[in-house]
Amino acid sequence: MKKIIERLGLSVLLLLILLWAGLDALGQPDHQPATIKLSPEGAVDKILRTIGSSHQGVEVRLHGSCASGAVPIDIPSITWQDPVRARDAAVAIRDALRANEQLSVARVSRHVIVVKDAGVRNEVLDTRIRTLELNSESWSPTMIVMIAIRSQEVQETMRQKGIKTPISNGGLAGGVRGLHMPRRIENATLGEVFNAVLRKFGGIVLYDDCSSPDGKALLYVHYYYNLPAK
Numbered sequence: 001m002k003k004i005i006e007r008l009g010l011s012v013l014l015l016l017i018l019l020w021a022g023l024d025a026l027g028q029p030d031h032q033p034a035t036i037k038l039s040p041e042g043a044v045d046k047i048l049r050t051i052g053s054s055h056q057g058v059e060v061r062l063h064g065s066c067a068s069g070a071v072p073i074d075i076p077s078i079t080w081q082d083p084v085r086a087r088d089a090a091v092a093i094r095d096a097l098r099a100n101e102q103l104s105v106a107r108v109s110r111h112v113i114v115v116k117d118a119g120v121r122n123e124v125l126d127t128r129i130r131t132l133e134l135n136s137e138s139w140s141p142t143m144i145v146m147i148a149i150r151s152q153e154v155q156e157t158m159r160q161k162g163i164k165t166p167i168s169n170g171g172l173a174g175g176v177r178g179l180h181m182p183r184r185i186e187n188a189t190l191g192e193v194f195n196a197v198l199r200k201f202g203g204i205v206l207y208d209d210c211s212s213p214d215g216k217a218l219l220y221v222h223y224y225y226n227l228p229a230k
Contacts, residue, residue: 035099037077044204046080046096047115048227051089056226057112057198058093059191059205063102063119066210066218073210073218078103089113112198120209124219125191127157132185132193141201142223144181148193149221163209163217202226 038046040062047058064075083095090113094105102118129151134144148154149165158164181200185193194205204224211217 035079035081038080040075040078040206040208043078043080043097044206044224047093047204048224050083050092050096051202051226053226053228054089055111055202056089057202057204058089059112059114059194059198059207061114061116061120061125061207062209063117063121064208064210066212066216073208073220075208108195109199111202112195120207121161121211121217123161124154124157124163124209125194125207126189127154128187128189129153129185129193130187132188134181134183134185139181141197141203141225144197145194145205145221145223148190151190154190158219161217162215163219165219165221197223 040060044060047060051058062075062078064073066072067074078097079099080096081099083092086092086095088107090105090107093113093115097103097105097115104116104118105113106116107113129148130153132144132147132151134147181196185196188196194207198205203226206222206224207219208221209217209219
């Protein structure tokens with residue numbers, strides 16, 4: 001009789017342990033979000049996957065140090081933690097980038113999100129362009145971004161500030177079927193032109209800049225199209 005009671009006691013103890021383990025597992029998420037370090041291009045890819053084929057646009061402004069060699073602008077690695085599924089892309093991107101103290105994420109309009117490094121200089125972005133003339137060959141977002149960067153006003157600001165573009169600006173060639181910007185954009189800052197491009201076409205405008213103690217300053221701008229619908 002004593003042995004039976006002891007066996008019953010052990011069985012009950014084992015059952016309680018298993019029950020506790022099961023309850024503890026229920027309180028844990030199915031999986032821990034993956035945390036990785038990314039290059040700027042890697043972060044752009046993640047953001048593109050987050051917004052998918054929706055008509056969303058993201059301006060990504062990053063700041064780094066001026067370097068020499070194949071990569072003139074050295075942007076620090078960006079920490080990305082796969083976000084919990086969110087209905088709003090801005091919330092998802094903010095959640096994914098929350099470990100980067102220098103980065104802020106804000107939705108500035110229904111279709112445009114801005115990811116901004118606190119170190120980015122605003123002189124070029126705030127430069128006001130009197131007129132941008134567009135024609136049928138410059139209706140693609142890539143060409144509009146390039147024309148804006150090469151405008152007289154922006155080039156003058158860059159000359160005064162000693163800022164150069166070490167790499168050709170732009171992105172993939174080609175337009176977006178059925179979407180066109182106005183033939184003329186007037187009295188808009190460079191940042192406002194980027195915003196207008198993103199509202200119309202979606203995608204990502206990547207704006208990298210850097211400065212160094214010796215006075216060297218560079219910027220690089222690139223447009224990325226949204227991922228195609230599956």
